[in-house]
Amino acid sequence: MKSAARLLLTLLAIALIAFFGALGFALLPTHTRSIAAHASAAGESSIEHGRYLAVAADCIACHTAPGGRPFAGGLAIDSPVGAIYSTNITPDRASGIGQFTLDDFDRAVRHGIDDEGVTLYPAMPYPSYARMSDEDIAALYDYFMHGVAPVARRAHTGGIPWPLSIRWPVAIWRKLFAPSPNAPPFNASRYADPEVARGAYLVQGPGHCGSCHTPRTLALREKALDDSSNAYLAGGQKIGGWIAVNLRGNAADGLGSWSKDDIVETLRTARNSGQAVIGAPMNDVIVHSTQYLNDTDLRAIAAYLKTLTPAPGDRARFAANPATAAALAAGHEADRGAELYVDNCAACHRTDGQGSPKAFPKMAGNSSVLAEDPGSLISLVLAGSSLPGTQDAPSALGMPGFGWRLSNDEVAQLLTFIRTGWGNQAASVSAAEVARIRASLDARAAGKLSSND
Ligand code: HEC
Numbered sequence: 001m002k003s004a005a006r007l008l009l010t011l012l013a014i015a016l017i018a019f020f021g022a023l024g025f026a027l028l029p030t031h032t033r034s035i036a037a038h039a040s041a042a043g044e045s046s047i048e049h050g051r052y053l054a055v056a057a058d059c060i061a062c063h064t065a066p067g068g069r070p071f072a073g074g075l076a077i078d079s080p081v082g083a084i085y086s087t088n089i090t091p092d093r094a095s096g097i098g099q100f101t102l103d104d105f106d107r108a109v110r111h112g113i114d115d116e117g118v119t120l121y122p123a124m125p126y127p128s129y130a131r132m133s134d135e136d137i138a139a140l141y142d143y144f145m146h147g148v149a150p151v152a153r154r155a156h157t158g159g160i161p162w163p164l165s166i167r168w169p170v171a172i173w174r175k176l177f178a179p180s181p182n183a184p185p186f187n188a189s190r191y192a193d194p195e196v197a198r199g200a201y202l203v204q205g206p207g208h209c210g211s212c213h214t215p216r217t218l219a220l221r222e223k224a225l226d227d228s229s230n231a232y233l234a235g236g237q238k239i240g241g242w243i244a245v246n247l248r249g250n251a252a253d254g255l256g257s258w259s260k261d262d263i264v265e266t267l268r269t270a271r272n273s274g275q276a277v278i279g280a281p282m283n284d285v286i287v288h289s290t291q292y293l294n295d296t297d298l299r300a301i302a303a304y305l306k307t308l309t310p311a312p313g314d315r316a317r318f319a320a321n322p323a324t325a326a327a328l329a330a331g332h333e334a335d336r337g338a339e340l341y342v343d344n345c346a347a348c349h350r351t352d353g354q355g356s357p358k359a360f361p362k363m364a365g366n367s368s369v370l371a372e373d374p375g376s377l378i379s380l381v382l383a384g385s386s387l388p389g390t391q392d393a394p395s396a397l398g399m400p401g402f403g404w405r406l407s408n409d410e411v412a413q414l415l416t417f418i419r420t421g422w423g424n425q426a427a428s429v430s431a432a433e434v435a436r437i438r439a440s441l442d443a444r445a446a447g448k449l450s451s452n453d
């Protein structure tokens with residue numbers, strides 16, 4: 001027994017040495033080109049431009065703890081290995097980034113390497129920010145150095161237990177999967193229309209929309225960082241029970257049936273005249289970021305999203321079928337799901353599933369109802385929701401949660417009904433899926449922001 005254990009240890013040691021050797025290249029410091037030439041005199045206009053970019057990039061969402069000072073860090077972001085704490089990015093010299101040069105700042109924001117050469121966890125979306133232009137990074141730097149108040153607050157560490165806290169595997173991940181520091185930032189010439197090019201830049205770069213809306217591989221890499229693949233923005237990532245839905249052109253579960261105005265209105269007010277309502281993680285994006293973008297930029301984002309072709313695969317379909325609604329209105333006793341709908345939902349969403357514009361979303365042909373993964377739908381019915389107040393639409397109409405009165409089985413039957421009623425053709429929902437989401441909502445309610453199920 002003893003010698004077998006020793007043999008195993010020896011083999012393990014050899015394997016480790018070979019592994020370190022082979023991947024040693026990954027530990028070499030990464031050379032990034034200097035953008036110091038773009039340093040500006042930090043004039044008012046550069047600082048203002050940087051402020052706008054910080055909003056478009058939603059830096060505040062991750063770098064501010066609940067109730068904490070803006071940009072002072074300390075938010076716990078759940079990851080498969082433990083909590084990752086965001087850092088203080090105010091210009092405080094001792095605990096923030098006050099001592100960062102423009103090149104240090106660039107290396108951290110676009111390439112995921114901090115001022116001491118340590119690789120950052122990709123919870124910081126540098127694979128997306130890598131597309132930002134040199135000029136924009138310089139403006140962002142001016143803003144953080146001169147437009148943000150310094151806050152003395154040490155970063156919280158230790159959310160990830162040793163040995164998972166060792167950083168070199170993260171450096172290997174970065175070398176393998178993040179864009180190379182020498183790659184050109186963003187190629188606008190791929191887009192014939194300048195408006196679409198501007199939208200592509202905002203979505204792929206500062207907006208980092210793909211960090212939630214693009215599916216990831218097992219190695220947690222986004223399947224695509226731009227529209228060169230139709231996996232880009234095809235949906236599927238889970239954020240605490242919500243699914244970041246498909247934003248491509250699929251008619252049923254994507255944005256195919258959305259107008260540009262629907263998209264603009266959603267990004268500005270978190271609602272639109274008849275399409276979807278927006279779950280919690282996207283509400284945060286709208287509240288901190290997209291509601292403040294100017295009209296030209298919101299229209300550019302919409303124009304770009306509307307160029308994305310449908311994602312492939314066996315997806316949901318919708319063929320309007322008013323007969324189903326009539327049958328439902330006449331009473332559908334045999335179908336427990338229909339009965340539950342009439343008892344619990346029809347008062348607001350109506351028996352014909354048409355809802356009422358700007359107040360109660362329709363169920364027929366609704367992309368959230370038809371989403372490939374019913375996770376968000378289940379979360380909504382269990383926990384309810386309330387529309388956030390935004391500057392253009394301050395009042396908040398909510399939907400009550402039904403988790404307290406409907407069993408997992410009943411929620412499954414009800415959702416299977418709405419996913420197959422009125423011409424909707426999406427997969428049925430099982431009680432086991434409902435049970436899983438109920439557990440993850442309970443965990444979220446218990447405290448942490450969860451970036452992954
Ligand atoms: C989705 C969450 C998220 C967003 C959005 C985000 N960050 Fe980060 N950022 C993090 C996390 C988490 C870390 C710490 C990573 C680590 O410890 O490896 C970090 C680290 C950093 C660092 C390194 C700081 C240091 O002291 O080493 C800088 C600089 C930074 N972020 C700047 C920004 C800027 C500027 C923006 C907006 C353009 C931004 N971040 C947006 C999550 C985010």
Ligand code: HEC
Pocket residue numbers: 275276277278341344345346347348349359360361366368369377380381385386387397398399400402414418
């Ligand atoms: C008191 C009125 C009311 C009742 C009852 C109600 N809802 Fe809602 N529902 C709403 C409102 C309001 C919204 C929009 C909420 C928001 O945006 O936060 C909504 C949103 C939804 C959505 C999201 C649609 C989208 O586009 O994202 C679905 C799905 C939904 N409800 C299903 C149901 C189901 C199933 C029931 C019954 C179990 C139900 N609702 C009961 C008012 C109601």
Ligand code: HEC
Pocket residue numbers: 203207208209210211212213239242243244245246247253254255263266276277278279280281282285290301367368376377
């Ligand atoms: C933190 C993760 C996250 C980021 C970043 C994010 N989204 Fe979302 N988004 C979501 C989730 C989750 C939903 C689904 C909400 C729901 O089902 O109600 C969503 C929904 C949407 C919807 C509504 C689609 C529908 O069919 O209901 C649009 C449009 C959208 N996002 C656009 C964007 C754009 C544009 C960006 C980048 C500027 C972006 N999102 C960035 C998480 C995110």
